Amino acid sequence: MLTSKLFWLRLSPPQILVMGFGGIITIGTLLLMLPISNTTGEPLNFMDALFTATSATCVTGLVVVDTGTFFSSFGQVVIMLLIQIGGLGFMTMATLFALVLKRRISLKDRLILQEAMNQSSMEGIVRLIRRVLLYSLVIEACGALLLTLRWAFDMPFGKALYYGIFHAVTMFNNAGFDLFGEFRSLTGYVYDPLVNFVVMFLIVSGGIGFIVMADLVDYKKSRKLSLHSKVVLSMTGALILIGAVVIFIFEFTNPKTLGSLNWGGKILGSFFQSVTPRTAGANTLDITGLRQASQFFIVILMFIGASPGSTGGGIKTTTFTMMIAAVIAMMRGKDEIVLFRYRLVQERVLKALTITLLALLLVITVAMILSTTEDSSFLSILFEATSAFGTVGLSMGLTPHLSLFGKLLISITMFAGRLGPLTLAYALGPKKGKELYRHPEGKMIIG
Template sequence: MINLIKAKDLLDPPKILVLGFAFLILVGAYLLTLPISTENGNGLSFLNALFTSTSATCVTGLVVVDTGTTFTTFGELVILSLIQIGGLGFMSFATLFFFLLGKRISLKGRLILQESLNNLSMAGVVKLVKRILIYTAIIEISGAVILSIRFSFDMPIGRAIYYGLFHSISNFNNAGFDLMGGFRSLTPYASDPFVTLTVASLITLGGIGFIVMNEIYEYRDTHRLSVHTKVVLMASLILTIGGAILIFIFEFGNAKTLQPLSFMGKTLASLFQSVTPRTAGSNTLNIPDLTQPTLLLIIFLMFVGASPGSTGGGIKTTTLATLIGTVWSQIKGKEDVVLFRHRIVNETIFKALSVTSIGIFIVSTITILLTITETGSDFLTVLFEATSAFATVGLSMGLTPELSPIGRMLIVFTMFAGRVGPLTFAFAIAMRRKPDPFRRPKGKIMIG
């Protein structure tokens, strides 16, 4: 009986997700160590392969070797596959194979899908997966076509199509891997509206979450949006526009970033640099050249990240909105937290506090450890790198390629924890909470 209970615990949905991601990372790491994966024919060392595979599977984008010059087409396709599977979730792809084979999804499979998609209900989850796959195909192909046309003016048509597809998939899944070479990302296109707006749109669509995307699609029939969708759209809009305005102000006179650009170029670069921390990792401005106020703002945007059920990381926009709503209710002396005329239940508030606290703990701990292992690196650089890894962003101030072996393992752990940790913890609480048989007497403590 005890063995059966242990087996059941081992295979609950949160643990299956963790083990699934871990298995995918190890497979990817093995493939990247093969001679066929690198241009020099030696393959990556296991540590560098593990780092790259984790970064791709957790759709982060931090790299210890330059993607565009290190890997062969085979290696790049391995990375692209890991990005696609990691971004949508391996359970979504498993469901696709079930569809193709004409098999039904079991109750256990539906529970895991619900967990993987961060969905509030198991009802209709299989239908949602079908639509996710359709939305993904349409958006990625559309992005690839636009980028391919633009890239065709700068390179041969065959490479332009390949680059367009790679960057469309990478950015829709909020990964940030690029093939431009020299760790340049998209800096040559800082003032280019076609590349900037297309990639920013891909990042935004991938970051708002498939549940929100599906509700927007169904709005023509339902004529209603849930509180969740309203909060996501409002929070995303405020963070994007507010971030762009502040970056424009902070960098306007910076000779290394915005100053040389035209007014339109400044606007596009500011907007893109506000979008990409949540949580893509592509950049059109050189990150180490940004001013300290901008870097601190980007750290905040990275920590918040994208929205639930999306391809992005971070504590999520809804978590921030819930926390702000809670603080505002306390200031106004109200007992209930209200967003869009709906009362937010205590369970959601506790979950938001838990996810945020875990996020702060992970980032703080990794930052402290990196200051020990990476001697000579300033605190802001280390904090930036730790936050980027936790929020699966991929932006870097240049520290990642210089990390020590211990530092690389710390970042590997942080990327993995950021991808599955807070989400899994929150759902584990929701799934396992049981009513107490009795309530203890109240105890009062002073706060503030």
Template sequence: MFKRFKKQFPFIRLNPPQVLSIGFIVIIFLGSVLLSLPIASADGTGQPYLDALFMSASATCVTGLSVINTGEFYSFFGEIVLLLLVQIGGLGFMTMATLIALVFRRKITFRERLILQEAMNHNSTEGIVRLIRKVLYYSLIIELTGAILLAIRWSFELPFKTALYFGVFHSISIFNNAGFDLFSSLKDRPGSLMHYVDDPFVNIISILLIVLGGIGFIVISDLLTYRFNKKLSLHSKVVLSVSGILIAVGCLVIFVFEFTNTQSLQPLSPTGKILSSLFQSVSSRSAGLNTLDIGSLRQGTQFFIIIMMFIGASPGSSGGGIKVTTFAILVGAMIAMVRGKEDIVMFQRRIAGDRIYKAITFTMISFLIIVVFTMVLSTTENFSFLGILFEVTSAYATAGMSLGLTPQLTSFGKMLIILLMFIGRLGPVTLAFSLTITPEKDHYRYPEGKITIG
């Protein structure tokens, strides 16, 4: 009967991008229902549904933008729901579904492997289930280690149960690049990690969690097997080298631009200046946490952070943006063009033409999305242009940083930001494929033409 039903309704057969899109939508709506319940709020009054939908989307898309004060508003139940959404959104719902299938020893079908390939942004289905096992194992070990270390540090100033809970919550949130924090629930404490701007231990642990969550599980797997095979894939080499350069450049730019700013770096000790510059450089590309007041930074620094957010993290990670590999290909194309070379070469390997087209396409679509949404929100929201551009880029890149616009958004503005976070988490190309029922292939080629450039 079911086979006859599928024959009568062939559109029920969804392709992998469609499965991913619908899966994320279902999780977001389930989360919004739970967060809107009275039991989810600390005062028992509940939350307006649109705000609950916004928070559910922000958590599932591991963004971190918030229309309310997370630490003060939610009850323990609400915080756990938010944390579960972050974990599911960070690892991917298909990864979580695979975990359940593996626990019950159910066979992973080829179609499910295709969906996992799309979800992990992997090149092929070969070894995809083995990669998922590694993802789950690495995530558990890293999050558990981070939770223990942070709990030990915070146990010196907080009750043990609170320190342990804070350690678990923030380790998961930081590793998945979500950016949610609970410190505003403590009396006389600023939000995020601003209280620990001078604390080397909290800064270093947080930076390591952000980096490990942002470089992607393929790179982590390569690094762990390097001592056996003494080899790194081209992908890992590009991700590690470009990420290192971006972190160093970002740290230097923030340090130089903010060195004399009395509202950011100037009052800090030399150690605090270096730590906060490094932390903000690492966090800007996807994590959404801050040890400096982002609204107090100079406009030049804020615009630089917009660029960093646009570049984002690495493929196969929980971070957003156009990804560091895309940025590397664009820079490589520019260098090749200036030097008069036909091929983009990285680490003695030529980059395939389809990768270059995909990088250019993804960057242009991302740029156009940010431009259009910024123009629309500039007419509906009463905020500065730079603030709106900052918020839009942060939502699309799932970075989670804000100059204070999010709590002031109109209902229409909240809906647009929800849509942006969803597009940014899936990726515009994946979303476009999910809306395409049958991709068309050209059976012929037109004669070549020439256009003058420059």
């Protein structure tokens, strides 16, 4: 007992996060392998159960079997719980139980929570977790209520309530699982403004991050937003608007997508497909029917992803903003990077560069390997690899046809994408202390 406690104390926060998520995936895999979890009454094979559990815990939404028709109610509830735990983070859920049982939150726990929430300090971390739990439950409850009322017109109330709760949880946590069967997601509701707006609100709410939510709630009193919130909100709004315009232009005459819709359907479809690559995974248009230009543009949106401290993945909007700001500053011959009249320290810029390059290297490597193991077009494979890294869940139809090795590789990519490449790197090779010396400055020609 003492040995295990000492081992736990020796682990760094990134290592505990990796082990924690790994443990949740293992439990989920075992539960989904039970005959009671599916409608066939036969045990699900290990690889498909592992893939589904990883996809749910990493709030991705890529599926090898249809969630709505293959899994029983028990299996679907297991998936929903994995999504909730994975979206909020297992340490957040552990903190909830500790608060309910009135247990003290240790310094080690606070350090892990700081790492999980991408915070720069431990100050107010437990208060933030309380707010995270409150905001999540309130937003999911409102979403579930509205979706239930809408779907009560299409199905019995009990089923509508079940669907409302399941999809509110999966959409707020930016997972792409749905219960409508035949891998069709929300394509049957492309014209429905209520379903579109509620789902988009849930996706954006889960994707902007809990720090921004707290800032927005406090805005009435403070009358100011932090630099982080300003960057997240402005970049999120810009990406959604630009994405909608680009998709609208590229798909306007495409009979497989927007071409057959009226003006209302075109606008709703364009905005929904712009919001969903922010790591959500739901879709109201057939992704395989999109033009290649639109598909590649969605790959870019998926790579950028959501915001820090959120339920989403990707390199994050703040990282992307910092990289753009650095390029603009360099082109203008400026020595400092300034956003909203705040100067950014060099350490943050280097971290953003590191995250972007590690993510790019991961996606390229996975796409290259899958190109040799899977029989599909390169764009389809790149789409799949980026969707897995960004924990998005959108697919061009490749997922159910992946080889055994392909499923394993995509599972690893989803895991790496949920934790973040930098956290994973720190976990595998713990960060060393500060060096006590400096090397002489060297000069190298660039460009």
